[in-house]
Amino acid sequence: MKKLKIGDLEKIREKVRRTANLRQGKARAKITVHMGTCGIAAGAREILSALLKEIEKKKLNDVIVTTSGCAGLCSREPMATVEIKDKPPVKYVDLTAEKIKKILNVHIIKGNIINDYALAIGSERTH
Amino acid sequence: MQDLSLHILDIVENSIDAGAKKIEIIIKENIRQNLLVLKIKDNGKGMDKNTIAKVLDPFYTTKKTRRVGLGLSMLAQAAKEAEGDFNIKSKKGKGTTVTAKFVHDHIDRKPIGNMAETIIVLIAGKGMKVDFIYEHHKNSKNFVFDTKIIKNELNDVPINNAEVLNILRKNIIKELKRIGTMI
Numbered sequence: 001m002k003k004l005k006i007g008d009l010e011k012i013r014e015k016v017r018r019t020a021n022l023r024q025g026k027a028r029a030k031i032t033v034h035m036g037t038c039g040i041a042a043g044a045r046e047i048l049s050a051l052l053k054e055i056e057k058k059k060l061n062d063v064i065v066t067t068s069g070c071a072g073l074c075s076r077e078p079m080a081t082v083e084i085k086d087k088p089p090v091k092y093v094d095l096t097a098e099k100i101k102k103i104l105n106v107h108i109i110k111g112n113i114i115n116d117y118a119l120a121i122g123s124e125r126t127h
Numbered sequence: 128m129q130d131l132s133l134h135i136l137d138i139v140e141n142s143i144d145a146g147a148k149k150i151e152i153i154i155k156e157n158i159r160q161n162l163l164v165l166k167i168k169d170n171g172k173g174m175d176k177n178t179i180a181k182v183l184d185p186f187y188t189t190k191k192t193r194r195v196g197l198g199l200s201m202l203a204q205a206a207k208e209a210e211g212d213f214n215i216k217s218k219k220g221k222g223t224t225v226t227a228k229f230v231h232d233h234i235d236r237k238p239i240g241n242m243a244e245t246i247i248v249l250i251a252g253k254g255m256k257v258d259f260i261y262e263h264h265k266n267s268k269n270f271v272f273d274t275k276i277i278k279n280e281l282n283d284v285p286i287n288n289a290e291v292l293n294i295l296r297k298n299i300i301k302e303l304k305r306i307g308t309m310i
Contacts, residue, residue: 009280067252
């Protein structure tokens with residue numbers, strides 16, 4: 001069976017080592033894309049893919065992307081939660097690929113919450 | 128769900144929720160036999176007989192955030208619509224295997240969809256904690272992708288690094304094209 005060749009992996013390792021500042025400092029931000037059945041059916045995979053491509057484009061090495069299950073608000077999927085160090089988490093709803101790119105650029109990079117896309121800040125406050 | 132790659136993502140998310148550390152995704156396309164077989168095998172916590180009997184009920188779930196559990200029942204329905212078959216085998220404490228079979232050229236068989244994106248999204252979300260093996264067989268051609276091997280070779284470079292994921296995505300797409308599967 002054909003597999004990804006070890007030589008290819010060595011090239012990937014060396015290429016990423018050259019361009020990424022690995023292990024330098026801890027993650028500054030975490031984005032959790034909700035990946036329950038409802039989220040997936042609503043387009044969560046495209047949201048996460050768009051996010052990964054934008055992170056690579058911007059060469060961000062201090063942003064963690066992860067997934068979770070259904071957040072319990074299926075009608076507002078796709079959803080993502082943004083957590084920035086020492087700041088309350090922000091839950092964004094009704095996402096599109098364009099919206100998540102804007103969230104990355106405006107909220108994660110510049111630190112400004114996009115109120116128009118946000119459902120809740122922290123665990124209680126809602127817009 | 129628009130295609131099978133989204134069903135697969137959903138079922139694998141179930142496996143992750145069940146605490147699986149190793150998840151195998153196997154797709155076998157046999158044009159001569161006109162058969163498409165999808166198998167997802169995990170080493171999660173598994174289910175007892177009572178739970179297995181209920182999992183295809185859309186109004187049964189073990190989750191606390193909602194009162195429906197649609198993932199498995201939707202895949203079962205997709206198999207049924209394509210004159211296929213659906214089966215779950217599970218053993219408490221050992222793991223679960225979900226198998227769905229489809230008539231390959233059935234008009235109602237959902238397309239496989241973008242498997243590269245499903246695998247990349249899984250690695251991005253949980254690739255550091257879970258090992259994924261993706262096998263795709265089409266007639267006599269095969270493609271095997273094992274994140275455990277990749278993680279070992281990458282050493283201190285995390286597999287969920289965005290740049291690594293982009294390279295892996297390209298590799299999966301290239302390999303799927305090589306074996307003749309549509310993306």
